[in-house]
Each structure stands twice: as structure tokens, then as C-alpha cells.
Amino acid sequence: MDKLLIEGGQVLRGELRMSGAKNSALPILAATLLTDDPVVIANVPHLHDVTTMIELLGSLGVEVMVDERLNVTVSSASLDSYRAPYDLVKTMRASFTVLGPLLARYGQAEVSLPGGCAIGARPVDQHLKGLAAMGADIRVEDGYVIANANGRLHGAHILMDVTTVGGTENLMMAATLAHGTTVLENAAREPEIVDLAECLIAMGAKIDGYGTATIVIEGVEALHGCQHRVMPDRVETGTYLIAAAATGGRIRLKETRPDILESVLLKLEEAGASLAYGKDWLELDMNGKRPRAVDIRTAPYPAFPTDMQAQFLAMNAIADGTSRVTETIFENRFMHVPEINRLGAKIVLDGSSTAIISGVERLKGAPVMATDLRASFSLVVAGLVAEGTTLIDRIYHIDRGYECIEEKLTQIGARVQRLNSR
DSSP states (O other), X not given: OOEEEEEOOOXXXXXXXXXXXXXXXXXXXXXXXXXXXXXXXXXXXXXXXXXXXXXXXXXXXXXXXXXXXXXXXXXXXXXXXXXEOHHHHTTOGGGGXXXXXXXXXXXXXXXXXXXXXXXXXXXXXXXXHHHHHTTOEEEEETTEEEEEOSSSOBOOEEEOSSOOHHHHHHHHHHHTTSBSEEEEESOOOOHHHHHHHHHHHHTTOEEEOBTBSEEEEEOOSOOOOOEEEOOBXXXXXXXXXXXXXXXTOEEEEESOOGGGOHHXXXXXXXXXXXXXXXXXXXXXXXXXXXXXXXXXXXXXXXSBOGGGHHHHHHHHHTSBSEEEEEOOSOTTOOTTHHHHHTTTOEEEEETTTEEXXXXXXXXXXXXXXXXXXXXXXXXXXXXXXXXXXXXXXXXHHHHHHOTTHHHHHHHTTOEEEEEOOO
């Protein structure tokens, strides 16, 4: 099992190119099941989760090709199975998004209940309730969702009880081939939803209102192939900005989108960062200063994202002052706190949803263990500012969501090394 060795104390400076968004690429790969025509997807990040999704498509009989530019071409004409197996779905929650496309295109699907990060209850009841409203017969047997469309799905007015990104994606994809009009109320508004919708529209779907809480999909008889470029990864962008800010550094990020990072940029400015940006680039400069402590509260987009909570908490650990970090999305997303405290941080949990951080001037390196994808990078942030050596175990979590982490960190001045224990 690989580990990451970090020699702390280096100020991060330099320039990086941001990767394509994992949280866009995965549902877009699932969307290729909606047509027999080839779909070409550019800017797909080279990540373990993407590899898992490609393996899942392959297990269904789908042909997937990757060219020298890392463009992914998917052709579902050869699909010969409607069963997404437990061994693949258990490792990554986003793989559950094949349910809607399989059901809409082929009228049947058997998909294992999903896995992924152990960050609390993440039920799929909204997915299933919405598909049932569209006419699907759904039952759960032996850990699998078994669904039949009984012909073609039909449009429905669906009010989701909670805002769910995965549920919005699954239902939006299913509705593209349903008979009639589907209205999704209380839909997720994340930029990744917009990216998926734009890909579906390029495939011939009729979708309005994406990016708002009400999405209207008029079903069509068939979709066709297209070419689509995955949007930049806003979580990766925010993560590297936070890492540079924690070290008092200066960083320029290119091939990214400042317009979808407003809540994070505002908090970084509050922490003392000077920011400059254009259409597809961002610069952050801390001018060598220690960050100021900043309160954050996670909520669905456009509020502060839960996927950057852990990284910001790590920066607050060495910030000047006391801060509160409140998590409203998942009830078990502070598993990184004991690990950061091993480095000398002063973080106390106030119930299950709030952490109180008393900033300290310095941390000290120690062995720590990653617990989930985003929390794993909070340990990287803490290790970068700690004195001495930090050894992070179980970094397969990092590889699920961050492309070429040691190469990118080295490029901006960090001293990091991947240790292969196999």
C-alpha cells in the first residue's frame, strides 16, 4: 500500500495546470450508455475512480478506447450486460449513476448498492423514488437494485426531499429518453450538473433550467454521439489554493474557472490572500503571511463545498486565531481531526457537526492515516506546514481524486515522495 512522505516547511510557489473534474467525468462516462453512437470525451483526469468507471463500462460489454491525448472514446453498441457488479460499485459511489442510463436506454438494470468514502449515510432513496415515479418497477434484492422500465419510462413531476447531486444526475439522464416531460424540483445546482447537462444536450437531449433548482427535461426518441470536453476540477483548484495559502506561498493555476469558486475565493481573501484572476486562470499570493482564522459552514452549491472543508480546516489549524468549521452535508466528515491533532493541532469537536480550531504557530511531523478522499489531502496540507517529516498512509484515497499529486506538489516546491510498500 503506497504512502506519501512529506518534508514540511517549504513555501509553495509556481504554476500548475488543473485537471478535468472527476465529479463531471464520472457521470458523463455513465451518460455514454444512452446512445449506441461513439462519444468522445476530452480532458478526462487520469484517476483511480475514472479507471474504475471504465472497468465498470467494460464489464457491461462497452468498448472504451483512450488515445495518445488521453481522449476517451466510448461506444455502447456492443453492450451485452445490464448488471453492474458489487466488486466495482462498492469502491465508488458515482458508479451508481449507470442505473438511470441503463434503465432508460435498455429498459432494465441490476446495479449494486454503492460504496465509496465512509463519510456517513448517503442513501439512494431519492434516485429510486424518482425512477419509480417515471414508471420503473424497482426492488432491492441481495444488495442489488433491480429495475425494469416496463417499456419506456414516462415523464413525471419529481420533488426531491433533499438536494442530491447523484440523484439529480441519475434522474436527469433517465429523463432524456423518457416519453413526455420530466420536471425535477429541488435539483442540485452544482457546476458538474451543468457540465453533464451540456454533454447531454450535445447528444441531442432537450434540457432547460440546469444550474437552477428546477430542471425540465423533454424526452426524445434517441440520443446520438458527440464530442465533449470535461470542465476543470474546482475541488482540485481550491485544494491547491488552500495548500499554497497555508504555507504563505504564491501560486498561479491555469486551465481552471474562477467563476465557479466564489465561496472559496471569498474565504481565502478573508484569510488574508491576495487574489487575481481571469477567465481561465487564478493567482493567489499570501505575501509570506500566516493565514487568519476563518469560520466556514458547508452547504450545497453555491455555498462553501463540503469537498473543501477538510483542507480549509487544516489551514485553520495553523492560522492566527480561533475558528469554527460547521459541516451540514455529511454527519461523519471529521474523521481527519484526530490525525491532524497528531501533528500538534488544537481541534475540538463540538458535537458531530462542528469543529473548533485554535490556531497554533507550528505543527510537527508524525505518521498519520488517510480516512477518505478529501480528508486525505487535509493531511497533505498539514504535512506541508509541519516541521520535520510526515508520513501519510493509505493514500489510495488521494489517488481516487487527485491526479499526479507528487508531481504537481514537487512542481510548486514541495518535498514529497511516494513510497511503494508492495
